[in-house]
Amino acid sequence: MRQGNRNRGRPSTGACKLLSPGWSDRTRRALEQLIDRGAHQNLPVVFDFDNTLVAGDLQEATLAVLTRDGVLTASRLAETLSPPFRLPDRGRITLDASADITEYYEAFLAPTAHGARDLTPLANSYAWAIEVLAGLSISEVVAATAEVCRLSRLPTPSHIEVTPGKTRFPVPTFYPQMVELVAELLRRQFDVWIVSGTNVWSVRWMVKHELNTRLREYGLRTGLRPDHIIGVSTLLADARDWLYKDGLLVQENVRYAALDETALSKYRLTSRLQFPVPTYSGKVACILDAIGCRPYLCLGDSPGDHAMLSFGKNRLWMARLEKPDHVNQTIQLIRKSGSTGWMLQPTLASGNSSFVPDLNRLAKRHKSLSAELRRTVCKLSDISKQLGLISIAAPS
Numbered sequence: 001m002r003q004g005n006r007n008r009g010r011p012s013t014g015a016c017k018l019l020s021p022g023w024s025d026r027t028r029r030a031l032e033q034l035i036d037r038g039a040h041q042n043l044p045v046v047f048d049f050d051n052t053l054v055a056g057d058l059q060e061a062t063l064a065v066l067t068r069d070g071v072l073t074a075s076r077l078a079e080t081l082s083p084p085f086r087l088p089d090r091g092r093i094t095l096d097a098s099a100d101i102t103e104y105y106e107a108f109l110a111p112t113a114h115g116a117r118d119l120t121p122l123a124n125s126y127a128w129a130i131e132v133l134a135g136l137s138i139s140e141v142v143a144a145t146a147e148v149c150r151l152s153r154l155p156t157p158s159h160i161e162v163t164p165g166k167t168r169f170p171v172p173t174f175y176p177q178m179v180e181l182v183a184e185l186l187r188r189q190f191d192v193w194i195v196s197g198t199n200v201w202s203v204r205w206m207v208k209h210e211l212n213t214r215l216r217e218y219g220l221r222t223g224l225r226p227d228h229i230i231g232v233s234t235l236l237a238d239a240r241d242w243l244y245k246d247g248l249l250v251q252e253n254v255r256y257a258a259l260d261e262t263a264l265s266k267y268r269l270t271s272r273l274q275f276p277v278p279t280y281s282g283k284v285a286c287i288l289d290a291i292g293c294r295p296y297l298c299l300g301d302s303p304g305d306h307a308m309l310s311f312g313k314n315r316l317w318m319a320r321l322e323k324p325d326h327v328n329q330t331i332q333l334i335r336k337s338g339s340t341g342w343m344l345q346p347t348l349a350s351g352n353s354s355f356v357p358d359l360n361r362l363a364k365r366h367k368s369l370s371a372e373l374r375r376t377v378c379k380l381s382d383i384s385k386q387l388g389l390i391s392i393a394a395p396s
Contacts, residue, residue, distance in 0.1 A: 016184055020177040022355030027316070027343045031181070034297065034314055039188035043296035046287060046308065047182075049196035049203050049231075051301040052318050055349060056172030058148065058206060059129050059198035059232075060102070064160040064169040065144040066133075067101045074101060077132055078271070085111040099166040105129055106167070120280045122304055126197045127273060130232045134271035138201050138236070138264040145202040148172065149209055170349075174210055177355055182211065183218035190296070193228045195286055197279045197304060200231030200246055205259060226250050226257040230286050233274045236267040245274055247290075283308040301347075303329045310337055319346045321356065324376045331383050339387040346380065359384070 016035040018028050050057040066072040074082075074095050082095040082104060090107065098104040109125040112118045133141060148171060151157055157171040185192050196203050204226055212223030233246040244267065249256050255263035276285035284307050287295065298305075298312030301320055309315040310333065317330055334342055346356040356362050359381035363374060 016188065018177070018180060018184065020180045022177050022357055024345055024355075024357055027345050030343050031316070035184060035188055035190075038190065038296050042189060042191050044191045044193060044287075044291045044293065045185055045297045046193045046195050046291075046295045046299070046312065047178075048300035048302075048305050048308070049194050049198055050172065051320060051347075052299055052305075053178045053182075053194070053211070054172040054174050054206070055347070055354075056170040057198070058145070058172045058202050059126075060105075060169045061148045061160055061172055062141065062144045062199070062202045063105065063129055063132075064102055064162050064167070065147050066136075066141075068160065068162045069144070071136070071140060071144065072101055072132060074098075074104075076135070077101075081128070081131060081271070082108075086113075087111070099163040101132065102162050102167045102169070120304075122302075123277075123279050126232065126279045126304075127277060130199050130234060130269075130273065131271055133199070133269045134234065135268060137266075137268050139261050141199060141201050141269070142205050142259060142261075142264055145205045146209075148202075149206060152210065172206075174214065175347075175355065179211065179214045180218065182224070183215050183220055186215070186220055186223070187218070191228075191291075192224060193287075193291065193295075194224065194230065195278050195283050195308065196229075196231045197277075197283075198231050200229060200233045201259070201264070203231045204229050208259060226259075230278055230290060232277055232279070234269045235272045235274055237270050238266050238268075243270070247274070280304055281307040284311045287311065302326050306330070306333050309333075312341075314341045314343070316343045316345060319344055319380060321346055321348050321373060321376055321380070324372060327376055327380055331380075334387060342387070344380075344384050346377075 016032045018032060047053050050059065063072070077095070084092055084094045086092050087107060087110070093104065093107045095101070095104045098107070105125060105128065108128055110121045111124060112121065151160065151171045152173045157173055159168040159170050161168040182192060194203060194207070207224050207229055215223040227250045236244040236246065236249070238244070253263065276282045276289065278286045283305065287308065295312045297314045297316065298309050299316040299318065300309050301318035303326060309317065319327055319330070346359055348354060348356050359377050363377045363381065369377065
């Protein structure tokens, strides 16, 4: 039987108020109404992680630290794991000719020859980014994530440089608006989950040491539970070659769930993924396995979240303005499925990653926007008005 995130922190009183600046006014109001309508019913709410709860990609940042520090090198990977492939603008790509593992990874994000007909272009790279960790202990992966976490706490987090002048990745940081939203959901007894295409141990580390710490500032004694965090994982092996699954270990082994270093060091990653893998429609499969019903609210940012968003009764789309392809594909999805239940929150990663409260004001005041970015902003503003994306929330 599904159990929610029980919290004994300060009880909710009165109507929900999201006080953090940056929200679109209509989206803020729609979320507040949605929370009030579903409060104290243990209704499931599912968040994507990268570029939804945080600005940036935790899996990429962890992979960057492991590569930068020499824990991951091309020489330790099986040759069959990294096939050569061609890209229209770059020709033949091989791991040996790449500056480092992360350069190959970035190219592998779109390796198929099908182009726009490939509806899951990032799935192969998401899986590859976990498969290359085979042979490492979980504690080694977590140690790299701890370094990412440390960098995220700096006054001005920026990038992790892997090969100077070649590859670097932004340090992920939590959106303060999302931290407040999670706090309000937990306080009003929603069943909050994370379903992510990032390796599960990195997400749990960031939740335990960053998100849950910040939730305590909102008066919550407990935060998200480890078993409510689903990510990509492999089958795990111990010294005796017994195989384990993360989803069962996290329920059975308290020290494993708490990310105890001694407990984690006993398990090494194998090259075999644990299924279902939470990418694209695999996220829906994970939700059905873990929760067993349609979520009351789903939150995501990319085409990799489209199946999950469509499955939810209500959806908050984090519209990344620097990703016009994502914007166009999501608009097509909404036109096809209907706009009922959709909410929109634009974000802008240029400079300090932040929420954009008003698209029209952004287009008028920021003359430094590139022509492509300005076109995306104007298009999204027009479409959101036509479809009512920032004012409609479906009843429960």
